Amino acid sequence: MSNTVIHAHGLIKAFGPTRALAGIDLDIAVGESVAIMGASGSGKTTLLHVLAGITRPDAGQVVYTPPSGGPVDVSALGESARSRLRRESFGFVFQQGLLMPELTAVENVALAAMITGVSRAEATRRAAGWLAALGLQGMEDRRIGELSGGQAQRVAIARSQVTGAGVVFADEPTGALDSVTSSEVMDALLWSTTGQGRTLVVVTHDPQVASRCSRVIAVRDGRVQNSAVAA
Template sequence: MNAPVIEAHALQKTFGVTRALAGVDLAIHRGESVAIMGASGSGKTTLLHVLAGIITPDSGSVTFRPSEGAAIDVAALGESARSRLRRERFGFVFQQGLLIPELTAVENVALASMINGVSRKDAIPHAAAWLAALGLAGMEDRRIGELSGGQAQRTAIARAQATGAELVFADEPTGALDSQTSSEVMDALLWSTTGQGRSLVVVTHDAEVAARCTRTIAVRDGRIIAAAVNA
């Protein structure tokens, strides 16, 4: 198997007296999807945040290997460099989408590219193409409050892909959705990531969501206690 797109080694993270990560090793390969499961407080979201460079570990390393260029020691980067890495190389989908309600769907998606220096003239049609690919053609000019929960999440998925992110992190992306909409959102998320040769890391409480990923990692008390390849 090729080198991991992102690899963590001996991650430790403590918040006060709580040990959120207690020596985690994990490798994510290009083109695979990995679900991280565990009870509340198990450390699964902290693990995602450390992998994504949102927070830094107390010790240990996180190495990101882009398709082009040298490997990046994520944990060693300063705050501004980590922010740039997240903006340019990673995509994010959260439970509530975190979309800007004052903007239209296409403007929300285009904003990701515009922040990276792409002109509005170029970003808007690119964003519209991603919305269309995810089944939202004709909804480009709707504001977020005019979309259903599933449509809003697909808009968030389009935003995560608009910059060409090689690695997408999703934190409970279906947590607020009914089972049918959840399945549709996972269809969109998998198609737009692993379906395009990209990688996906999903934190979820939903066993059905996890089962659709390549692998499932179980976390408890800041440690990986089980790992399984899904059929």
């Protein structure tokens, strides 16, 4: 696949006697939105963590091909190199957001850019732009506890995008939200990723969320059972 952004081959990962990944092959294309589904303990979150370089596989390979430059063997990188890759090339949205409650919305977003070396002024400008684009203009100075669950997740989405990340990994990003807010957050997530030509990989248990993605991958017992274009 010539436009592959992430190529995974033969992924194996065990935690003690439990084999979370049992030989997974997967290609993800530039601009694609992929939903990973499966029962609890199926290996779906472990798969996302291995693809994103959070966890190293015991065997197999993950190759990331950036928009410019040559392919990067993520699975062969050391911890510091994988940490730098995650900061500079990948974005993350988690179920609880993992935002810093003592910071304001704009500070939470700007911090992600500042960690990569962007000046405070420029990082704040970019952060305010993303918050406005995601419907949070006027809420920049609110702390996370002063926002609704859906608003907080939009802050997390802005944070995932402020560095210009080509791939965003989302782990149950709507898991704590009601159905209406879940739909609104998915609107924001898809607009900010695939709507901008970027790639989205999302772990979800919600069929409605999965149906919004261009492809659904079913994982069972650490293996890909099925990969199909979403209905």
